[in-house]
Amino acid sequence: MEDIVDDTPFWSVLKLTFSDQSTDSEFVFTCRQRRFIVRLAVENLAASPQLREKYLFLLDVAEHVELDGYTVDDLYDWVAEPMLPIFRQLSPRNHIGSTLDDFLFPETQVYEVLADGDKMVAIQQQEAEDIPKVFGVSFPEHTEFTPWPVFAPSEIRTSNEQIGAGPSHAPRKVFLNDGTAAYLKLIPPGDDSILLHEIETYRQIHAARLDKGLRISRLIGLVGSRETQDVALHGQDVTVTIYGLLLTYIDCGHKTLLCAVKPETPEHLRAQWATQFGHALAQLHAAGLVWGDAKPDNVLVDRHGDAWIIDFGGEYTEGWVERGVAGTREGDVQALGRITEFIRTAKEPTSI
Ligand SMILES: Nc1ncnc2c1ncn2[C@@H]1O[C@H](COP(=O)(O)OP(=O)(O)O)[C@@H](O)[C@H]1O
Ligand SMILES: [Mg+2]
Structure with missing residues (x-):
């Protein structure tokens, strides 16, 4: 044939x-x-x-x-x-x-x-206008993103490197001009409040001067541009559109704790992950910070087998955190117990 x-x-x-x-x-x-x-x-x-x-x-x-x-x-x-x-x-x-x-x-x-x-x-x-925005949320001109630099999209180099299984068109591993690799977390339109919450948490992390070796993702900078629009009556309106966050690049190939934990996972690895992410969470709490959307999808396992806490976008996920305690330290502690149990048994909580 x-x-x-x-x-x-x-x-x-x-x-x-x-x-x-x-x-x-x-x-x-x-x-x-x-x-x-x-x-x-x-x-x-x-x-x-x-x-x-x-x-x-x-x-x-x-x-x-x-x-x-x-x-x-x-x-x-x-x-x-x-x-x-x-x-x-x-x-x-x-x-x-x-x-x-x-x-x-x-x-x-x-x-x-x-x-x-x-x-x-x-x-x-024929129309070339009215092209829908796929990424980016706009803020008033003087919105503060300190202490982070806002890089123009033209300043960020993309790579063809595919992360994890299956091809993807969206660039994830990108490079700053000085060669630093970063993970690009693209922001869909409409996610304004999640983005502001995430930036605010990274601001608190920055201010807390946590141990540099702590395995949590950190914000390196933002990707954005200024846009000027003509507005009837009051002339021009200047906005800053943020397209994405540049985060510490964690070389994990998209492997989260959720997919890493299998019934056959050796005991020493399970113990290592439970200790590492529990330690990182304890350090965040000691500095008065809250993780928020605590769940195994938001813990990455890098190529050395080390566990990292990511995703400070707030919100919460049913099954790991109960609604009443979402966004609080108590919610994180509840999830800590459930995630530790998940690592031990490879079984997700039954309410999911
Ligand atoms: N700092 C990072 N380094 C490498 N990969 C990351 C990083 N942050 C996120 N990712 C990848 O992107 C996925 C989604 O990230 P996350 O912050 O949880 O986004 P969402 O808010 O959409 O849940 C993660 O599961 C992981 O595969
Ligand atoms: Mg997430």
Whole structure:
């Protein structure tokens, strides 16, 4: 049998927007460092009751995360179908010398998907405006981010290095001009309060002058830019948009405690992780700080097998911290007991 060579380059969906008020949806695809906004509406599929039905079903799947064995990935695959010939024609781009500018503000095309008989076709649109923001939240001009520097996206070099299983388009390991590696935590629009909470906690960590060897992630800087917009009546409005946090790079290949703990994990490693993360948490508490969203997903295990506390975005996760004590030291202590038990048994609390 002849081998069928799949010449489709790797693509992914960075963002999906839809509402329960209408059947319109918008996908932000990325492929070979280009961005494609793809729009769909049930009216565009009127020519084919079959496609119409499939679209409405897959939108329902996306709303419920999983339905009848289908997931949002099935929706992505289905919508990508008419885009694949376009993706296949893209020439590869060299990543050498790429910066976050190339990732955040890439060449972008807009398409609309329609039914042509029982076939879906993607039609390119002229509009280049109204491009949805995939990352970044805006703050008033004088918002303080001290003591951290705000780097322009063009100052941050990206690498092609893939972290963990499965390819990803979003750069995670990036470099500052002086060669320092950092983990880029990209901020989706709308996460203003989580971002401010996270920055405030890193500010407290900075002020507490904790032992440098303590295994917790630290903030190195922010990625952002100033934007000037014309506003009716009062002239111009200047905002600062923050796209991401630059954190200490923990070389863990996306391995969290949640995936590291297995029934066969040797006893000495379990003991080491429990001691290390318990110690880091005790140091945070001694300095009057709260971790917040305490759970094994927010503990990383690096390539040397050492455990690090990350994610100071606040919030909390049911099962590890009870709502009434969320965001307090008591909540952290409750999670400490549950995480320690999880490390011992490899079983998550039953309420999850
Ligand atoms: N400092 C870091 N170094 C390396 N990887 C990190 C770092 N911070 C986060 N990550 C990776 O990103 C994932 C999500 O980070 P997290 O801060 O928990 O984000 P969220 O607030 O979305 O939960 C982690 O599971 C880990 O794989
Ligand atoms: Mg997290």
